[in-house]
Each structure stands twice: as C-alpha cells, then as structure tokens.
Amino acid sequence: xxxxxxxxxxxxxxxxxxxxxxxxxxxxxxxxxxxxxxxxxxxxxxxxxxxxxxxxxxxxxxxxxxxxxxxxxxxxxxxxxxxxxxxxxxxxxxxxxxxxxxxxxxxxxxxxxxxxxxxxxxxxxxxxxxxxxxxxxxxxxxxxxxxxxxxxxxxxxxxxxxxxxxxxxxxxxxxxxxxxxxxxxxxxxxxxxxxx
Amino acid sequence: xxxxxxxxxxxxxxxxxxxxxxxxxxxxxxxxxxxxxxxxxxxxxxxxxxxxxxxxxxxxxxxxxxxxxxxxxxxxxxxxxxxxxxxxxxxxxxxxxxxxxxxxxxxxxxxxxxxxxxxxxxxxxxxxxxxxxxxxxxxxxxxxxxxxxxxxxxxxxxxxxxxxxxxxxxxxxxxxxxxxxxxxxxxxxxxxxxxx
DNA sequence: CGACTAACAGATTTCAATATCTGTCATCCG
DNA sequence: CGGATGACAGATATTGAAATCTGTTAGTCG
Numbered sequence: 001x002x003x004x005x006x007x008x009x010x011x012x013x014x015x016x017x018x019x020x021x022x023x024x025x026x027x028x029x030x031x032x033x034x035x036x037x038x039x040x041x042x043x044x045x046x047x048x049x050x051x052x053x054x055x056x057x058x059x060x061x062x063x064x065x066x067x068x069x070x071x072x073x074x075x076x077x078x079x080x081x082x083x084x085x086x087x088x089x090x091x092x093x094x095x096x097x098x099x100x101x102x103x104x105x106x107x108x109x110x111x112x113x114x115x116x117x118x119x120x121x122x123x124x125x126x127x128x129x130x131x132x133x134x135x136x137x138x139x140x141x142x143x144x145x146x147x148x149x150x151x152x153x154x155x156x157x158x159x160x161x162x163x164x165x166x167x168x169x170x171x172x173x174x175x176x177x178x179x180x181x182x183x184x185x186x187x188x189x190x191x192x193x194x195x196x
Numbered sequence: 197x198x199x200x201x202x203x204x205x206x207x208x209x210x211x212x213x214x215x216x217x218x219x220x221x222x223x224x225x226x227x228x229x230x231x232x233x234x235x236x237x238x239x240x241x242x243x244x245x246x247x248x249x250x251x252x253x254x255x256x257x258x259x260x261x262x263x264x265x266x267x268x269x270x271x272x273x274x275x276x277x278x279x280x281x282x283x284x285x286x287x288x289x290x291x292x293x294x295x296x297x298x299x300x301x302x303x304x305x306x307x308x309x310x311x312x313x314x315x316x317x318x319x320x321x322x323x324x325x326x327x328x329x330x331x332x333x334x335x336x337x338x339x340x341x342x343x344x345x346x347x348x349x350x351x352x353x354x355x356x357x358x359x360x361x362x363x364x365x366x367x368x369x370x371x372x373x374x375x376x377x378x379x380x381x382x383x384x385x386x387x388x389x390x391x392x
Numbered sequence: 393c394g395a396c397t398a399a400c401a402g403a404t405t406t407c408a409a410t411a412t413c414t415g416t417c418a419t420c421c422g
Numbered sequence: 423c424g425g426a427t428g429a430c431a432g433a434t435a436t437t438g439a440a441a442t443c444t445g446t447t448a449g450t451c452g
Contacts, residue, residue: 005395006395006396026405028442028443028444029443029444029445030442030443030444038396038397039396039397039398040443040444040445041396041397041398041445041446041447042395042396042397044444044445044446045395045396048445049444049445050443050444050445144385150374150378151378151382153375153378154375154378154379154381154382155382157354157357157375157378157379158353158354158355158379158382158383159354160356160357160363161353161356161360164357164362164363166360166362166363167356167360167362178346179349179350179353182346182347182349182350182353183350183353183354185350185386186347186350186351186354186383186386186387187354187382187383187386188386189340189385189386189387190381190382190383190384190385190386190387191382191385191386194390194391195390201425202425202426221435222435224412224413224414225413225414225415226412226413226414234426234427235426235427235428236413236414236415236428237415237416237417237426237427237428238425238426238427240414240415240416241425241426244415245414245415246413246414246415
C-alpha cells in the first residue's frame with residue numbers, strides 16, 4: 001500500500017496525522033512528505049502552498065461536522081423538534097471533540113483561525129440548514145419569521161456560546177447546559193407563532 | 197507630584213501606562229517601579245504578586261465598562277427601550293475600544309484571560325443589570341419571564357457575539373449590525389407578553 | 393512525457409548562553 | 423517603628439549563530 005500513487009487524498013491523510021502528532025506549530029511540509037516517503041517537492045505538485053494544504057485539512061474536518069447536520073436539517077417532521085435535534089447534534093459534536101481530544105481541538109482552532117474563507121463557507125452551510133428548518137416551520141404554521149435566512153443566522157449567532165470554538169473554555173462550566181436551556185427557551189418563544 | 201506617597205492607586209495608574217507602552221508580554225514589575233521612581237520591592241508591599249497587580253488593573257478596566265451600564269439599568273421608564281439602550285451602550289463601548297486602540301484592547305484581552313475570577317464578577321454584574329431590567333419589564337406587564345435571573349443570563353449569552361471580546365475579530369464585518377438586529381428581533385419577540 | 397527528486401536562496405525556527413525578571417528578606421532611614 | 427531599599431536565588435526571557443523549513447526549478451527516471 002506504500003506503493004499507491006501519490007494523491008491529494010493521501011497527502012491530506014498524512015497531513016492530519018502529522019498535525020495530530022506534532023501540533024500546528026511544529027508540523028511541517030517536510031514532515032508530511034517524510035510520512036509518505038516522498039520528497040517535499042512532490043507535495044507542492046498537489047498543493048500550491050503550505051497554507052493551501054492546511055486549508056484543505058480544515059475543510060475536511062469542517063465537512064465531517066456539517067455533513068450529519070445537513071442530514072438532520074433535511075429530515076421530515078415537525079420543525080421545532082428537528083431544530084432542537086440539530087442544535088443538540090452540533091453542540092454535542094463540538095463538546096465531545098474538546099473532551100476526548102483537547103489537543104487536536106486546539107490544533108483545529110489554530111488552523112481555522114488561518115482559514116477564514118473556509119470557515120465562512122462552513123458558517124454559510126450551517127446558516128442554510130437553520131434557514132431551511134425555519135422556513136419549514138413557517139410552512140407548518142408553527143414558526144413566525146419574516147426572513148427565514150436572517151432568522152437562521154440569528155439562531156446561529158444567539159447560540160454561539162455553545163458551539164463556537166472561541167467559547168470552548170466555557171464548555172466545562174457545570175452551568176453550561178442550563179445556560180443553553182435558557183437561550184433555547186428564549187429563542188423558541190421568539191420563533192413560535194402567537195396563540196389567539 | 198513625584199513626592200506623593202506611594203499608593204496602590206498610583207501603582208495601578210503606572211501599571212496601566214506601562215502595559216499600554218510595552219504590551220502584556222513585555223511589561224514587568226521592574227518597569228512599573230521604574231516609572232514610579234521606586235524599587236520593585238516597594239510594589240510588592242502593595243500587591244502580593246504580579247498576577248494580583250494585573251488582576252487589579254483588569255478589575256479597574258472592567259469597572260469603567262460596567263459603571264455606566266449599571267446606571268442605565270437603574271433608570272426609570274419602559275424596560276424594552278432601556279434594555280435596548282443598555283445593549284447599545286455595552287456593544288458600542290466595546291466596539292469603540294477595539295476601533296480606537298486595538299493594541300490596548302488586545303492587551304486587556306490577554307489580562308482578562310488570566311483573571312478568570314475578576315471576569316466572572318464582571319459577568320455577574322452584567323447579568324444582574326439584565327435581570328433587573330427583565331424583572332422591571334415583567335412588573336410593567338411588557339415582558340414575560342418565569343425566572344428573570346435566568347432570562348437575564350440568556351440575554352447576555354444570546355448577544356455574546358456582539359460584546360464578548362472573543363468575537364472581536366468579527367466586529368469589523370460589515371454585516372455585524374444587521375446580525376445584531378436579527379438577534380434583537382428574535383429575543384425581543386421571545387421576551388414580549390403575548391397579545392390576545 | 394509526466395511524476396518525482398534534489399539542490400538552492402531566502403525566510404523562519406531552534407538552541408544554548410546570557411541577561412533580566414519575580415518574589416523574598418535582612419537592612420537602612422526618617 | 424513603618425515604609426522603603428537593594429542584593430539574592432531560582433525562574434523566565436532575550437539574543438544571535440546554526441539548523442531547518444518553504445517554495446522554486448533544473449534535471450532524473452521509468
């Protein structure tokens with residue numbers, strides 16, 4: 001299997017492993033090439049720069065987060081429960097990642113800070129999921145929202161403390177779950193259609 | 197004036213100036229003492245450690261932010277407008293600080309990261325302001341909230357993107373004001389009493 | 393011919409020596 | 423005697439020379 005042809009995919013695999021081992025500060029293109037048994041020049045045939053390689057690693061990682069969420073957003077059934085499931089999945093996935101591999105999480109935070117464009121795409125995908133569920137809720141007559149896209153974004157922003165990595169240090173706070181319930185209650189009340 | 201007796205207050209003043217000049221990484225207790233024309237041993241008569249001195253500087257800074265907010269929270273009049281004024285003041289103050297002295301803002305972010313307890317007190321003060329306004333709104337019959345304290349905290353959390361320094365990099369985004377309006381609309385709708 | 397290598401220039405990082413800092417304390421001064 | 427000093431030990435930071443890395447390209451190999 002070491003005889004396989006060198007592909008972008010194999011390079012990404014090796015880059016992820018090298019990042020896991022050495023961390024973002026010490027992982028070099030030379031290390032990645034060494035792990036693959038090729039010269040570092042070969043890596044530059046597939047990625048124009050170290051930054052591009054890191055961006056691609058980041059994109060893969062974010063895709064693994066957003067794929068299952070898109071599946072939830074696309075489900076049938078009542079929008080409110082689906083929205084809750086989606087948020088629980090997003091928040092649960094993030095919290096689990098910090099818990100069971102804090103160093104790798106810190107590594108990805110560093111990568112993401114340098115990959116603003118890739119992150120913007122990820123945020124757009126999440127917003128689209130939320131907008132879809134809001135629109136579904138409006139169609140079902142359970143949500144009131146003039147602009148589902150804007151409301152989707154508002155939901156993402158309002159819950160930032162619970163899923164945005166910038167707040168990761170707060171996730172070990174014992175009151176974090178209660179705090180999320182507080183925000184959930186508030187925004188659900190803001191989303192619901194009025195009775196009477 | 198250089199003949200004034202050495203007080204904690206004068207040390208804090210000098211420490212702030214030294215931090216402004218050298219930044220958090222290079223500012224030393226020796227620098228502070230030098231600025232005051234005393235030996236660094238004298239500084240340790242007033243503060244038990246460099247960390248305690250930094251904490252005190254941080255506390256002063258946070259107090260300058262929260263004092264005007266407490267005044268707004270304590271005003272009379274309709275709670276919704278007051279709440280909006282309070283949030284505008286908080287967000288406006290933070291954004292102004294980054295805009296007109298980004299380096300000092302970064303310095304304070306570094307200090308705050310090491311002064312978790314002091315920051316917790318600041319957050320508690322802000323939450324108390326919000327809880328008070330929510331409770332006032334309930335008394336005025338314009339807000340519905342079972343637990344004003346929890347709802348106050350939910351408001352702070354839901355608006356974190358717009359005032360928490362961890363998000364400072366996003367504040368130059370041209371869409372940030374619109375994003376705040378989106379969250380404001382959503383949470384106000386969640387706060388209002390239901391008609392009919 | 394096309395994937396890969398290897399050598400290179402300039403930029404960045406590492407490492408160990410040197411200098412500075414933190415926190416303490418015996419001592420000094422008014 | 424209360425407030426300040428300055429010298430000290432151990433920890434931390436700075437510095438500059440040497441090593442390594444990034445990105446390019448001329449050239450090798452199948």
